[in-house]
Amino acid sequence: MSAKANHEIDPFDPPLVEGGHSFGEITEKVCSVVEKKPGKEPIYWWLLLPIGFTGVGALHIFLGWLFWEGTGTWGLQNQAYWGWAIVNFVFWVGIGHAGTLISAILYLFRQNWRTGINRFAEAMTIFAVCCAAIFPGVHIGRPWLPYWLLPLPNQMGMWPNFRSPLLWDVFAVSTYFTVSCLFWYVGLIPDLATVRDRAKNKIRRYAYTALSMGWRGGNRQWQHYEKAYCILAGVATPLVLSVHTIVSFDFAVSIVPGWHTTIFPPYFVAGAVFSGFAMVLTLSIPARHMYHMQDLITMRHLENMAKILLLTGMLVGYAYGCEFFIAWYSGVLYEQAIFILRASGPYAWAYWTMVACNVLSPQIFWFKKARRNEFVLFTVSIFVNIGMWFERFVITITSLSNDYMPSSWEYYSPTLIDIGTFIASFGVFIFLFLLFLRFLPMIAIAEVKAIMPEADPHHHAGHGKDDH
């Protein structure tokens, strides 16, 4: 039964599922991707897989070399002791934020359009946090001792410094990762059960039976499930704000000019949501074509994300401006010097790349035509990804390499190992994402069905609209 048969399309609330699909067709559409015989995956999947796999291998080589030789293989200097590793860490953690925002905050605000994209935004979150976790682990110089980050009793009588935001960061990111995984998995259970019920071959049946944890889809199970989901959304909501706040504390709690500012927490959170949504766009536009999901990830979804990019892009732009204003208004010489250097010093090229990508490029989304054009959306999302990486680069590198003593200033340049490690981390991300697309339902089947007109008990014409 199609929605169009009963309803005129409301221009302010266009349907979130197009093409007049029935429930069965939706199940078929999403599950068939997972159920394809090996070798029948889309051609682009096969083109991307070796890229991802090469990245995973290359990462091992680059990290192996790092472990063997030490952090001297990176472009670190006496002043710039936080190089690309920290830039990459913040970049990847930031990307993770859109997943939780979509899954938790949009859920609590009953934003129905989240259902089309939440599953793989959450997957993206988890994989991004995995990529992020690599960097602080390997940048510590003695990478076989990362457990020193944790408060474990030991014969050295040593204890992490609880006044250090670096320790808070360990807790923030690991909590975030745990809750994101739980949330993702709980959301997957009904869909895994659907795949299980459709499974024809034995291995699949055993695997998906184990994964779906005895889900039968009874009324009682659904009631518990909805409650659990809502509680998890509540738990995850503060994390959206807390994680990047604490990441920003890594900088803001220090007294380095350009870092020691109170605007950092909201500035970082806005930036994180900004970069996260850009990455969701970067992933969803190719994915919806690769798997013909245009009816489930509609232009309305993409347009909504474009609006969020516009908003958060301007928030980030405001923060850039505010930093300059406060530097001038505070009258602190060093603060002023570092901001003048950012915009006109040796890294001015990076600064203006950042401004162009993050502040200027999303402005095109004031136009509806641009918001509904996949080419523009994809291009701007790439620009934002680039710009947000440069934002972290500008913050980390400029403040460190131009410290209080001009005699020790030095231009920071990365080594090939730096660049290679970063590119390889994209390989890991792509590889994990391709595996996800292949083995798990990429769209939340049960949730998408719940927002279709058929799921509304009042969906027949007029019923429920005039106080029936």
Next chain:
Amino acid sequence: MAQLFPKWLNALPMVGAVVGGSTAIGAVIVVWWFFSPKYTDVGYQPKQPVEFSHKLHAGDMGLDCRYCHSNVEKSQEANVPSAQICMNCHTQVKQDSPKLKLVRESYAEDKPIEWIRIHKLGEYAYFDHSAHSNAGVGCSSCHGRIDKMEVVSQAEPLSMGWCLDCHRNPGEHLRPHSELTNMSWKQTLSDKEIDALIKDRNLNPPENCSACHR
């Protein structure tokens, strides 16, 4: 659809929790006990090239530690004595003892005896004997009852936590300078006297990383 998994698998979460939990606790206990320097290092007792008895010299005959380890108050190292020190006495006593063959050779040929070091610190740890003995930390605080050891063995773990225990709370191990080499010394000072002593000697044991890891 028929049940794929047998019913007893319902116990899996509980079994998993119990097995996983006890494995984790077991691992903690194993690491805590067997990986600790208290287990791995304390009691290290290598066979020395010369059968020198600290019990005889320092214990029964009551030689002061500093007669042989003469630089303990002046130098970073509490030096191992040269054969000349041994021969100060052994030109007079036990001249022909077969146990002293190596010492006589060393003395005659001017070739050091290759003693085996027992108390080893990591190369990344800086330690100074003179600083500790001048602060009033006596020999037995770290080396144990040497006067009762026929063959010397390591008495304390020498781990970082063990160092820090004393650096954080040194009072218990501080004695009058006259008692420095007294092996049977026990703390008799009151807390007040200890505080006065710390103040008097201007003691401020460092706890920062670079105090030892220079």
